[in-house]
Amino acid sequence: MPLRRTAVRAGRRLFTACLAGSLLACLPSCSGGGAQDSAGASAGASGLGDRLFPHAGNGGYDVTRYGLDLSYDPGSGRLSGTAVITATATQDLGSFDLDLAGLTVTRVAVDGRPARTGRSGTELSVRPAGTLRRGARFETTVAYAGVPRLLTDPDGSHEGWFRTDDGALALGEPVGSMAWFPGNDHPSDKAVLDLTMSVPTGLTAVSDGEPAGTRSGGGRTSFHWSSGAPVATYLATVAIGRFTVTRSRTPGGVPLYTAVDPRSDDPQTAAALRRMPEILDWESGLFGPYPFGSAGAIVDHIEGGRVGYALETQNRPVFPGDGEGAAVDVPTLVHELSHQWFGDSxxxxxxxxxxxxxxxxxxxxxxxxxxxxxxxxxxxxxxxxxxxxxxxxxxxxxxxxxxxxxxxxxxxxxxxxxxxxxxxxxxxxxxxxxxxxxxxxxxxxxxxxxxxxxxxxxxxxxxxxxxxxxxxxxxxxxx
Structure with missing residues (x-):
């Protein structure tokens, strides 16, 4: 993300509080592990001990895949569906935590067996029916629903789930992904992301990775996206709305998938995006082969400057537009695309x-x-x-x-x-x-x-x- 220089070219948000109050105040204290049960298994830590964000992420397991099967209703703002989280235990686990802000959890299962749960702030505690032994691969299924929230950072900027007049936009740095799916929300735990998003027919859902097909019926269309490479949770995104989608390739052969809200397609935006193939090939010459299966951009229309920053979401960075047009210029595009090597890979x-x-x-x-x-x-x-x-x-x-x-x-x-x-x-x-x-x-x-x-x-x-x-x-x- 570019450093904040103007209202259009804004930098990363600084996070110590959210949900209209202090997130850190509502989280349980972080430790290396919890009390042991009778089988000698411990609770996974409720934070990874990051020096700057000690409560971010969770201990005791390593995620390898997020499978999200979700449905969104722009009228009500309701998001619903299931997350299937595939992970490997890094210690004997009697319980573990997932990061989730708001939203109502209706069912949790581990390896198909119902699990007991608890909520404390943004921690969703899960106690499987049996101990998970170190090295074991396990799947946690979480069914949830609700209206995702915006998380407010101390400088007044926002992350998480932005409702737009025709859909929504999810941005997650540093911990905004927990506003729309449960996970291990720390950059050190990267995982493949597989997302299916159902939206009213006529809208498009764009995410990280590669488009993997659509399915329509009953007035709705499901868009399937799959990342071939692991994604840090803060780099996960989904944009829902009316977009003009352009597919092309760079001269070097990298596939491009670009989605632009027609209201944000001003001359500056169009001129910058036309240079994307040139920029990517130039950066590939400096930094080595492009590290992902495709590239591109998302330009979404956000009223009132509520975003105010670009973000290097994996495969296709997000650039917010507003009533005056899109926040896209060539230096910003160069910056965000270079992050695909430095930050995303x-x-x-x-x-x-x-x-x-x-x-x-x-x-x-x-x-x-x-x-x-x-x-x-x-x-x-x-x-x-x-x-x-x-x-x-x-x-x-x-x-x-x-x-x-x-x-x-x-x-x-x-x-x-x-x-x-x-x-x-x-x-x-x-x-x-x-x-x-x-x-x-x-x-x-x-x-x-x-x-x-x-x-x-x-x-x-x-x-x-x-x-x-x-x-x-x-x-x-x-x-």
Whole structure:
């Protein structure tokens, strides 16, 4: 997502509270595990202990697949259906938690057997009929319904489920996916997403992955989407409404599926989207082969500026429109598409590693400005260096949850890469741009993983560089 610069080009939302109050206050405390039952099995932790979001996600299991079979009624705003969550126990489990905000749960089963449940804030606790042994693969089915909520972030922005005048739009960073499906809502647990969404005939449902067919009957149409690669929950989306759908390919052969609300199809949007094939092929030349089965974009009409940001949802980033048109320009498109390598394929292991997403995406913008407009990367770096806001804290050490979208994560994160380019030279830096996303493709990586990878590209000691630019509190004397 691009750093917030204007009302149109907005950055990530900063999350410590939601549901018109403090989410963290309503969650149970996080621990490494719960009390043991008579068989020696423990409760999975109600949070993963992320330094910035300690209550995000859940312990005791690893999700491999989300199967969502859902139905939406735009008139009432009601969402209903089932989620089948396939996971592997990472410890002996007597119970475990799923993240779910609001919505009414009507049935839960584990491996086909009814399970006892409890609710506390955004935690759905599940107690299977029998102990789940470490290494066991199991399926949890959750039937649920209700009107999904918007989650409110401390800066007044929103995530979760946006009702539109003709449908809905789901956006999930950092924890908005729990507004519309239960899961393990932390970037470290990625899983394949298989979604079927039933909507009134005449509307379209667009999601991550590849279109896998439609089925119509009884005045409704079901759209099936399936991701071939794992998706972090914050990158899952579904957009429901009236869209003009365009299918094409890049010159390099990547299939494109683009859905644009006709009301948001202004000249700026059309001009930017026409350059998507060019941008993707250019980025593939820098960062390696495109990491997913298809690309594209979703441009949805949102009245009143309620979204105000673009988001790198997997396969096809989301760009919100409003009464004045769509928030799409070429630099923003470059930024969001570069995230398909940096953030979507290689996903942060924890939220404090967010600079690995935003530093690379910001640097991609600088490279594009040099490539397409003749603006040297050095000039973009100097502009970022001279901005006092970039030096509020080290990019690899945001002081709190409210800082993961602040300017140091973006601009100073990009300055780390600029300094690496100077230190490594052109050849080794080109290997970094291609090798890093290949080394951790479709997985997770931390800042420590990154610095170790960089150290392997040179005989030069990079410790002083990282100490100054990545972790240092003081601004260097010069760029």
């Amino acid at each position: 290689v996903t942060p292991r924890s939220w404090q590693d967010m600079w690995l997403n935003e530093g690379f995406a910001t640097y991609a913008e600088w490279l594009w400005l040099e490539h397409s407009g003749g603006v040297p990367v050095a000039r973009s770096a100097a502009t970022a260096f001279d901005d006092p806001a970039a030096w509020a804290f080290p990019p690899a050490a945001p002081p709190g949850a409210a800082d993961i979208s602040a300017q140091p994560v973006y601009d100073r994160g990009a300055l780390v890469l600029y300094e690496l380019h100077q230190a490594l030279g052109d050849t080794a830096f080109a290997k970094l741009l291609r090798g890093w996303p290949a080394a951790h493709a479709h997985g997770n990586a931390s800042t420590a993983d990154f610095t170790a990878y960089c150290a392997g590209l040179t005989t030069r000691d990079l410790t002083p560089l990282f100490a100054t630019w990545l972790y240092g509190d003081a601004k260097p004397a010069r760029l």
